[in-house]
Amino acid sequence: MMRxxxxxxxxxxxxxxxxxxxGESSGHGKTSGKGHKGxxxxxxxxxxxxxxxxxMPLIRRLPKRGFNNAAFHKEYxxxxxxxxxxFKAGTVVNEQLLRDSNLIRGDVAGIKxxxxxxxxxxxxxxxxxxxESAKAKIEKAGGTITMRDRTAERAATAPGDVDQTAKxxxxxxxxxxxxxxxxxxxxxxxx
Numbered sequence: 001m002m003r004x005x006x007x008x009x010x011x012x013x014x015x016x017x018x019x020x021x022x023g024e025s026s027g028h029g030k031t032s033g034k035g036h037k038g039x040x041x042x043x044x045x046x047x048x049x050x051x052x053x054x055x056m057p058l059i060r061r062l063p064k065r066g067f068n069n070a071a072f073h074k075e076y077x078x079x080x081x082x083x084x085x086x087f088k089a090g091t092v093v094n095e096q097l098l099r100d101s102n103l104i105r106g107d108v109a110g111i112k113x114x115x116x117x118x119x120x121x122x123x124x125x126x127x128x129x130x131x132e133s134a135k136a137k138i139e140k141a142g143g144t145i146t147m148r149d150r151t152a153e154r155a156a157t158a159p160g161d162v163d164q165t166a167k168x169x170x171x172x173x174x175x176x177x178x179x180x181x182x183x184x185x186x187x188x189x190x191x
Contacts, residue, residue: 018033020032020033074109074110075107075108075109076108076109076110076111076112076128076129077098077104077105077106077108077110077111077112078112078114079098079103079104079111079112079113079114079127080113080114080115080116080117081113081114081115081116081117081118081119081134081137081138082116082117082118083103083117084113084119084123084125085117085119085120085121086101087101087123088121089121089122089123090122090123090124091123091124092123092124092126093123093124093125093126094126095111095126098111109128110127110128110129110148111126111127111128111129111148112127112128112129112130112131113125113127113129113130113131113134113138113145114131114133114134115131115132115133115134115135115136115137118137119137119138119140119141119143120141121141121142121143122141122142122143122144123138123141123143124143124144124146125138125143125144125145125146126146126148127145127146127147127148128147128148130145130147
């Protein structure tokens, strides 16, 4: 019968410790299996995995292929219902208010409201995503949820659109003329 006093590891699971530096006849004396000098013979001298002595490592020499979805990953700020109880009844809870109260920080794609806790009073919540449990609890407390439309905001602040509207065709044409005139001057001066 197996009891605490007779528990043993499985045979072969534990090995005898290799005793180093116990004389040359042991086979692990003198340099203790580390060879003669060099970085790997030193105490604490280890080389990280894949390091090739400063040569361009294999992982960087190989071409990178394929699609990586990490570039398109969106990070949402998570807000639970028990966090919203600090606001007074009837307050419009939006991203600016949440940032002012330090409930969300940093650069986020939007706000997601989750249903952890109970909402004590009615609030007007503006968010990008709301879980089903949170939606039910907000409506039960007499509050309202407004889903934000971020596509219109992104279109208004797109960097490509701003540059195209800033340039007018009338302004662009005199520049072309002046550049061609300067080229003609340069050609004549060389002759």
